[in-house]
Amino acid sequence: MALESTRTIGLDAEPLPSKVMMSVASMMCSVGSRRILRSCATAAAPLREGSTAAGADVRSTAPDGTLAEGEGGTGRGRERSAHPALKTTSAANRVRADANVRFIRAPIRFVRTILGLCVFVNNDTRFFTLQRFTGSTSSFERRAVRPVPPPPAARGMPRKRKRDILSHMPFADEWLEVLEFPAVLEIVASFCETREGAEHARALRPFSDLAELRRAALEVEEAAALHRSGGAPSLADFRPPSAALSAARKQAPLPAAVLRRLANSIGIVEAAASSIVRRRAEAPTLAEFCASLPDLSSFRAEVDAVVDERDRIRDTASLEISRIRRRIADLENVIAEKLRRISRHPEYRRMLQFPEPTFSGERFVMAVKTDSRSRFPGLLHYTSDSGATSFMEPYAVVEITNELQSERSNERAEERRLLARLTASAARNASDMERLFAAAARLDFLSAAARFAEAYRCTFPFVSGSVLHLEEARHPLLVKMALEEGEKDGDGRPREVVPLTLTLGADYRVLVVTGPNTGGKTVALKTVGVTALMALCGLPVPAAQADVPFFDGVYADIGDEQSLEQSLSTFSSHVGRIVRILEAATPRSLVLLDELGSGTDPAEGAALGVAILEELTARRIPAVVTTHIGALKRLAYTEPAVQNAGMEFDASTLEPTYRLVVGEAGESRALQIAARLGMPAPVVSRARELIGRPERAEREAWEELQRIRRLLEKERRTLAERLKEAESDRKEAAALKRELERRLEKLREQEKKAEAAFKPGDPVYVRVLRADGVIERISKKGTATVRVHGRMLTLPLSQLEPPRGPSGN
Numbered sequence: 001m002a003l004e005s006t007r008t009i010g011l012d013a014e015p016l017p018s019k020v021m022m023s024v025a026s027m028m029c030s031v032g033s034r035r036i037l038r039s040c041a042t043a044a045a046p047l048r049e050g051s052t053a054a055g056a057d058v059r060s061t062a063p064d065g066t067l068a069e070g071e072g073g074t075g076r077g078r079e080r081s082a083h084p085a086l087k088t089t090s091a092a093n094r095v096r097a098d099a100n101v102r103f104i105r106a107p108i109r110f111v112r113t114i115l116g117l118c119v120f121v122n123n124d125t126r127f128f129t130l131q132r133f134t135g136s137t138s139s140f141e142r143r144a145v146r147p148v149p150p151p152p153a154a155r156g157m158p159r160k161r162k163r164d165i166l167s168h169m170p171f172a173d174e175w176l177e178v179l180e181f182p183a184v185l186e187i188v189a190s191f192c193e194t195r196e197g198a199e200h201a202r203a204l205r206p207f208s209d210l211a212e213l214r215r216a217a218l219e220v221e222e223a224a225a226l227h228r229s230g231g232a233p234s235l236a237d238f239r240p241p242s243a244a245l246s247a248a249r250k251q252a253p254l255p256a257a258v259l260r261r262l263a264n265s266i267g268i269v270e271a272a273a274s275s276i277v278r279r280r281a282e283a284p285t286l287a288e289f290c291a292s293l294p295d296l297s298s299f300r301a302e303v304d305a306v307v308d309e310r311d312r313i314r315d316t317a318s319l320e321i322s323r324i325r326r327r328i329a330d331l332e333n334v335i336a337e338k339l340r341r342i343s344r345h346p347e348y349r350r351m352l353q354f355p356e357p358t359f360s361g362e363r364f365v366m367a368v369k370t371d372s373r374s375r376f377p378g379l380l381h382y383t384s385d386s387g388a389t390s391f392m393e394p395y396a397v398v399e400i401t402n403e404l405q406s407e408r409s410n411e412r413a414e415e416r417r418l419l420a421r422l423t424a425s426a427a428r429n430a431s432d433m434e435r436l437f438a439a440a441a442r443l444d445f446l447s448a449a450a451r452f453a454e455a456y457r458c459t460f461p462f463v464s465g466s467v468l469h470l471e472e473a474r475h476p477l478l479v480k481m482a483l484e485e486g487e488k489d490g491d492g493r494p495r496e497v498v499p500l501t502l503t504l505g506a507d508y509r510v511l512v513v514t515g516p517n518t519g520g521k522t523v524a525l526k527t528v529g530v531t532a533l534m535a536l537c538g539l540p541v542p543a544a545q546a547d548v549p550f551f552d553g554v555y556a557d558i559g560d561e562q563s564l565e566q567s568l569s570t571f572s573s574h575v576g577r578i579v580r581i582l583e584a585a586t587p588r589s590l591v592l593l594d595e596l597g598s599g600t601d602p603a604e605g606a607a608l609g610v611a612i613l614e615e616l617t618a619r620r621i622p623a624v625v626t627t628h629i630g631a632l633k634r635l636a637y638t639e640p641a642v643q644n645a646g647m648e649f650d651a652s653t654l655e656p657t658y659r660l661v662v663g664e665a666g667e668s669r670a671l672q673i674a675a676r677l678g679m680p681a682p683v684v685s686r687a688r689e690l691i692g693r694p695e696r697a698e699r700e701a702w703e704e705l706q707r708i709r710r711l712l713e714k715e716r717r718t719l720a721e722r723l724k725e726a727e728s729d730r731k732e733a734a735a736l737k738r739e740l741e742r743r744l745e746k747l748r749e750q751e752k753k754a755e756a757a758f759k760p761g762d763p764v765y766v767r768v769l770r771a772d773g774v775i776e777r778i779s780k781k782g783t784a785t786v787r788v789h790g791r792m793l794t795l796p797l798s799q800l801e802p803p804r805g806p807s808g809n
Contacts, residue, residue, distance in 0.1 A: 171206045178556045179529040184476045191451040193236040197444025206536035210550050216538035221460050222283035223446035224453050231279050233272035235444045240265040240437050248426040253419050257311040263303035266296045269440040293439050294432035306418050313415045321414045331404040335397045351376050353389050363401050365391040458540035462547050467506045472499035473543035475527040498658040500527050505622055508643035513626045514665050515647030516673055520658035521626040522594055528624050529556050529592050555581040556592040571599035591623040606631040617641045633665040763803040772803050
C-alpha cells in the first residue's frame with residue numbers, strides 16, 4: 001500500500017472544513033445524518049501534526065483512508081476506521097454505523113466538490129497547508145506547498161526585536177531609564193504616606209494630552225497651596241486590605257477584621273475628600289474631583305452596625321445573635337454557679353487539687369486528685385503528665401454545657417450569615433471602592449508632590465510654546481545628595497548645587513556643549529532631560545523658572561551600553577541607539593546626545609557627528625549635544641541654528657566650576673586634568689611635546705578666536721547693560737514728565753475753579769500766610785492781588801480759600 005507523506009503547518013489555525021461540515025449538516029434533512037456529520041466535524045477540528053485517532057498517526061494514510069501497517073496497527077488485519085463516530089461496542093451499533101457511512105461520504109464529496117482544496121494560513125511561517133479529504137472519514141491528507149512571499153517592503157529587512165519596537169515609543173522605559181527618571185520618581189514616592197500613593201508616583205509617565213497635563217499640574221499646584229496653608233488632609237492611616245475586593249467578588253466570606261479595615265479606609269478617604277471640598281476656594285479643581293467620588297457611607301454604616309472597633313460582631317448586629325448571646329451568658333452563669341457550689345462542698349473540696357475550674361477544649365472541668373476520681377461524680381477528660389491530677393467534668397454541668405456548645409454553634413452560624421451579608425454588600429460596591437481607593441492613592445501622591453516641591457525648592461513649570469527655557473535648574477538626585485550630606489554634617493544646611501540656565505529653540509535649536517572631563521557636561525544633559533520629563537508629568541521642578549514645550553518625546557543617548565551577549569561594542573551601542581532616535585524624533589521632540597562622535601576613529605567620528613547635527617538641524621529637531629570634537633564646535637560658526645556652550649573651568653585652580661556658559665565653546669584640558677589627577681610629570685611633558693606644531697598652531701588660533709569672542713561678548717554685554725540703563729532712564733524721565741504734566745493740569749483746573757469762585761472785594765483766606773485778606777483785583781494769568789494787613793500781595797488763586805473767620809485788613 002503506497003503511503004503519501006504529508007506535512008502540517010499552522011497548528012493554531014482554525015480548520016475551515018469543520019465549519020463547512022457543520023453548515024452542511026444544518027441543511028441536511030436527516031436528523032441522524034446531521035448528528036453523525038457534526039460528530040465528524042467536531043472530531044476533525046483538533047487534528048494536527050502528531051495528533052492521533054484511536055492510537056493512529058494521521059500524518060501517513062493509505063489511499064483508502066484506513067490505517068496502514070506500522071501506523072498504529074500490527075498488520076492488515078488491524079486496518080480499521082479511526083473516527084470516533086464509527087467506534088462501536090455492540091452489533092447493533094455497528095449496523096447503525098455502517099448504515100450511516102453512506103450519509104457521511106455523500107456530504108463529504110459535496111464539500112470537496114464545492115471547495116476543492118481548503119487553505120490554512122499560518123501568519124508566522126507564511127506557509128499554505130492544503131488539506132483535502134481522502135474519501136475516508138478517519139483522516140485528512142495534508143500537503144505543504146511553497147511559502148507565501150513576504151511583502152515587498154519587508155524583503156531583505158532584518159526582523160526587529162521587541163526591544164527595538166518598544167524603543168520607538170515616545171516615552172518608552174528605555175529613554176526614561178537612560179535619564180534615571182525612575183530614580184527621580186522614587187524621590188517623589190518617598191514623600192508618600194501610603195503604599196498605594198507611592199505606587200502611583202512610581203507609575204507616573206509623561207502625558208500625551210496637553211489638557212490632561214494642565215489639569216494634573218493644576219491639581220499639584222492646588223495641593224501645594226493646601227499644604228502651605230496647613231489644610232492638606234493626611235492619609236497616613238489609610239491601609240486598605242489588598243485582596244479583599246477580589247475575594248468578595250468570588251463570594252468568599254470576608255473576616256470581620258477585613259470588613260472593619262474596609263470601612264475604616266472608606267472613612268479616612270471620605271474625611272480627606274470632605275476637608276478638600278470645604279476648602280473649595282483654595283483648591284477648586286481638587287474639590288470638584290473629590291465631590292465626584294462615590295458615596296459609600298451606607299456601606300460603612302452597615303459595617304459599623306455589625307462589626308465594632310475591636311473587630312468583633314456586635315451584640316446588636318441582629319435580634320438572633322442578641323438572643324443567642326443572652327442565652328450563652330445565662331448558661332455560663334448557671335455553670336459557674338454549679339461549679340462554685342461543687343468547689344465549696346465539704347466532701348468534694350477534699351477531692352480537688354485546687355478549687356478553680358479550668359477548660360478542656362470548650363468544656364468546664366475540675367482538677368480532681370487521681371486517688372479520689374472514682375468517688376467524684378463526673379466524666380474523665382484527661383490526666384496530668386505526673387498522674388497526680390485528673391481533670392473531670394461534673395455530671396451536674398454536662399447537659400448544660402452541651403446546650404452551651406449548641407448555642408455557641410448557633411452563634412457562629414449567625415456570625416457567618418452576617419459576614420456573608422456584608423461580603424455580598426462589599427461585592428456590590430467593589431467597583432466604587434476601587435475607584436475611591438484609587439482616588440486616595442492619587443490624593444496621597446498630590447500631597448507628596450507638594451511636600452517634594454517645598455523640600456526641593458521647586459517651581460511649577462509652564463508647558464507651552466516651542467522654547468525651552470530653564471533658569472537655575474538643578475538635578476533632583478544632586479539636590480537629594482546635597483540634603484543628605486547636610487544632615488550628615490549635622491549643621492542642617494544643604495550643600496549648594498550649581499544651577500543650570502539655558503534657552504533652546506529661540507535663536508538656535510541645537511546646543512553643542514563642550515568642556516573638560518568631569519566638568520559637568522553629562523549632568524547638564526541629564527538635568528535638561530529630567531526637568532522636561534518632570535514638567536510633562538505635571539510635577540514641580542527644582543528651578544527658579546521653567547518654560548517647557550509640550551514635547552511628544554524625549555530621547556537620550558547617554559552612557560555606555562557595551563553588551564557581550566549581543567556582541568555590541570561601545571560605538572555600536574551608541575550608533576544603534578542614535579539610529580532609533582533619528583527614526584522616532586520629530587520637530588516636537590527633544591534629543592539629548594552625550595559624547596557624540598566618540599568611541600571610534602576621531603576623523604570618522606567627527607564626520608559622523610557633523611552629519612548627525614546637520615540632520616537634526618535640517619529636520620528642525622531641538623537637541624543638546626556634548627562632545628570633545630573640534631569639528632562640532634566649529635559647526636556653530638557656520639550654522640545659525642547651532643550654538644556653542646562650554647562648561648566653565650578655573651584655570652588658576654585647575655578645577656571645574658560646573659557652570660554652563662552659553663555662547664562660548666569649552667576646552668577639554670585633558671593634559672591639565674591628567675596632571676591634577678596625579679599623572680607623572682614626565683608623561684604629561686612628553687604628551688605636550690607630542691602635540692604637533694600644526695595642532696599647536698590650530699589650538700593657539702582657536703584660543704585667540706575664543707579670546708576675541710569673549711572680549712566681543714563682554715563688550716556686547718556691557719553695551720546691552722548700558723542700553724538697558726538708558727532705556728530705564730528714558731522710561732523714568734517719561735514717567736516724570738507725565739507726572740509733572742498731570743500736576744500742572746491739576747493746578748490749572750484749580751486756578752480756573754478759583755477764578756470762577758472769587759471776584760474783587762471778596763474776603764478770602766490765604767493758606768500760605770494763614771491770614772485773612774480781601775481781593776483787590778484778579779488777573780488773567782491766574783493770580784490775584786490781595787490786601788493782607790494793609791499790604792498788597794500778588795498770590796496764585798490756588799492759595800486762596802473762602803474766609804474761615806471775621807475778615808480784616
